[in-house]
Amino acid sequence: xxxxxxxxxxxxxxxxxxxxxxxxxxxxxxxxxxxxxxxxxxxxxxxxxxxxxxxxxxxxxxxxxxxxxxxxxxxxxxxxxxxxxxxxxxxxxxxxxxxxxxxxxxxxxxxxxxxxxxxxxxxxxxxxxxxxxxxxxxxxxxxxxxxxxxxxxxxxxxxxxxxxxxxxxxxxxxxxxxxxxxxxxxxxxxxxxxxxxxxxxxxxxxxxxxxxxxxxxxxxxxxxxxxxxxxxxxxxxxxxxxxxxxxxxxxxxxxxxxxxxxxxxxxxxxxxxxxxxxxxxxxxxx
Amino acid sequence: xxxxxxxxxxxxxxxxxxxxxxxxxxxxxxxxxxxxxxxxxxxxxxxxxxxxxxxxxxxxxxxxxxxxxxxxxxxxxxxxxxxxxxxxxxxxxxxxxxxxxxxxxxxxxxxxxxxxxxxxxxxxxxxxxxxxxxxxxxxxxxxxxxxxxxxxxxxxxxxxxxxxxxxxxxxxxxxxxxxxxxxxxxxxxxxxxxxxxxxxxxxxxxxxxxxxxxxxxxxxxxxxxxxxxxxxxxxxxxxxxxxxxxxxxxxxxxxxxxxxxxxxxxxxxxxxxxxxxxxxxxxxxxxxxxxxxxxxxxxxxxxxxxxxxxxxxxxxxxxxxxxxxxxxxxxxxxxxxxxxxxxxxx
Numbered sequence: 001x002x003x004x005x006x007x008x009x010x011x012x013x014x015x016x017x018x019x020x021x022x023x024x025x026x027x028x029x030x031x032x033x034x035x036x037x038x039x040x041x042x043x044x045x046x047x048x049x050x051x052x053x054x055x056x057x058x059x060x061x062x063x064x065x066x067x068x069x070x071x072x073x074x075x076x077x078x079x080x081x082x083x084x085x086x087x088x089x090x091x092x093x094x095x096x097x098x099x100x101x102x103x104x105x106x107x108x109x110x111x112x113x114x115x116x117x118x119x120x121x122x123x124x125x126x127x128x129x130x131x132x133x134x135x136x137x138x139x140x141x142x143x144x145x146x147x148x149x150x151x152x153x154x155x156x157x158x159x160x161x162x163x164x165x166x167x168x169x170x171x172x173x174x175x176x177x178x179x180x181x182x183x184x185x186x187x188x189x190x191x192x193x194x195x196x197x198x199x200x201x202x203x204x205x206x207x208x209x210x211x212x213x214x215x216x217x218x219x220x221x222x223x224x225x226x227x228x229x230x231x232x233x234x235x236x237x238x239x240x241x242x243x244x245x246x247x248x249x250x251x252x253x254x255x256x257x258x259x260x261x262x263x264x265x266x267x268x269x270x271x272x273x274x275x276x277x278x279x280x281x282x283x284x285x286x
Numbered sequence: 287x288x289x290x291x292x293x294x295x296x297x298x299x300x301x302x303x304x305x306x307x308x309x310x311x312x313x314x315x316x317x318x319x320x321x322x323x324x325x326x327x328x329x330x331x332x333x334x335x336x337x338x339x340x341x342x343x344x345x346x347x348x349x350x351x352x353x354x355x356x357x358x359x360x361x362x363x364x365x366x367x368x369x370x371x372x373x374x375x376x377x378x379x380x381x382x383x384x385x386x387x388x389x390x391x392x393x394x395x396x397x398x399x400x401x402x403x404x405x406x407x408x409x410x411x412x413x414x415x416x417x418x419x420x421x422x423x424x425x426x427x428x429x430x431x432x433x434x435x436x437x438x439x440x441x442x443x444x445x446x447x448x449x450x451x452x453x454x455x456x457x458x459x460x461x462x463x464x465x466x467x468x469x470x471x472x473x474x475x476x477x478x479x480x481x482x483x484x485x486x487x488x489x490x491x492x493x494x495x496x497x498x499x500x501x502x503x504x505x506x507x508x509x510x511x512x513x514x515x516x517x518x519x520x521x522x523x524x525x526x527x528x529x530x531x532x533x534x535x536x537x538x539x540x541x542x543x544x545x546x547x548x549x550x551x552x553x554x555x556x557x558x559x560x561x562x563x564x565x566x567x568x569x570x571x572x573x574x575x576x577x578x579x580x581x582x583x584x585x586x587x588x589x590x591x592x593x594x595x596x597x598x599x600x601x602x603x604x605x606x607x608x609x610x611x612x613x614x615x616x617x618x619x620x621x622x623x624x625x626x627x628x629x630x631x632x
Contacts, residue, residue, distance in 0.1 A: 043351065063623065063627065065623070065626050065627050065630045068630055068631075069630050072630075131504055131506065132504075132505070132506060133504075133505060153506070154489055154490045154506075235490075236488070236489055236490030236491070237485060237488040237489070237490060237491060237629075237632050238632050239490070239491075240626075240629040240630055240632060245626065245630075251344065251345070252344075252345050252347075252452075253345075253347060253622065254345060254347030254348055254350075254351060
């Protein structure tokens, strides 16, 4: 018995070790290096003197600036997530339940296509589309009989548009998987018992696809809260968010310890939000 | 041509004194800032046999960090004189051996005797280029060239203004607009108030020369703060812009070339610095758009109509310029906090 257990244990260790090694190398080591940085008083290069301190975390609370920006970023994350769900759920529903065969494959390809181009290139193409006298404005004015100024570039709307475009595929793909797993006969049964379209959606499809929808929402919300590239390029003077301030610490001001501390505060806040919403996540039928 | 011959002769002399072995020198600079011009490097390599390799930085802090972390890796480094004292105090740079940079004799005494470059009776960086931070206008949309910095606050240009996303530059701009010295800001609250009034005017911030050119070319801006050297480069590339030195004055800066203390190819580094302040190099660089040269002989060698001679050579303009002095770390952090607060409030 003991022998068998050891053999199983060995096998499990052998099978799991690549995964754990990878997690250690790719997640644990960089994160602990950053945690270490966040506790230093100065970048520990060359002759610079440094000591262990909590000052970087204190800096977050000393001015209202960082907290205000964090709140602004969380609001941006919520907005983008809601817009992604509003657009992504109907898309995924049509893909999973209405379209079959070849055309479904073609549509899938179109959804994944943005992933194949560099995200920076995507954002710059949005800049060309949105800017004054840009592609969008010219197109709208060509159709409408009167002149219209959209002035979308360098606004918060532009940031939301760019982010939604970048992260929409996550919501569509996760929701699609959940929707496809719903047995069509269930829907037929509901219909045969006289349920209307709205009732079927509310009582059957939404609850059953909720896990996929929520997974998509988390995949969108978490990176958007820390986003810095899209706000910087599309946001103009409104483009200062929590993520851009962290980027500044690393790239412009060279205050890595403060940047690392701000990143860990973001990580903690995001984890807290996820923990608070986990009862809702768990209640969803798997 | 005459200059080039003397340069070649001097370099040849150096080769004989230092042995015929060619060195590879490593230059640390902003990208696209003079030292890495293809023809200039080729001419240097041809004359001395030494090869030149470049490495770039994106901020002064990054430059200092690179010097600290890679001893022996660099032979020539560009340092804005506002940072030279810090580099010297940290022991990162070596004093210049003036005898090995003959062109130094032609550098204007105003620059060569700069407080920030001189300490302990030694020179810690060769004055290379200088220029102004002020603003430029889009001549297609602004018909009358403004004479006052207050035009940036003019409601007529609401949403058509841009400034650089930089704490020090913004605060100093605010100081100029509130009639204060950029190096001794007594009323920082007034600067903050003035800058917060500027915010609604702003369309976007710019970060690099490339950004600036794109926004201007796309017609997004009427007025934007800019550097004089970059303005002449943008003009040379065909953008309809004009640089303005307003009556309130402008921010002046001076860049020097220093030799890191740990450099192992100091002679080759001096030869390269000497070539960089050579009038022949400068006159050709100026055609492609350059900042002003610290070398008086080089400045005098420019054609009459060159921007760097016509505008920056004008004594009436020079009188309005306030040169940037080194900024202590605490003040820098104070400016940064102010700037972040203003941006976060948007």
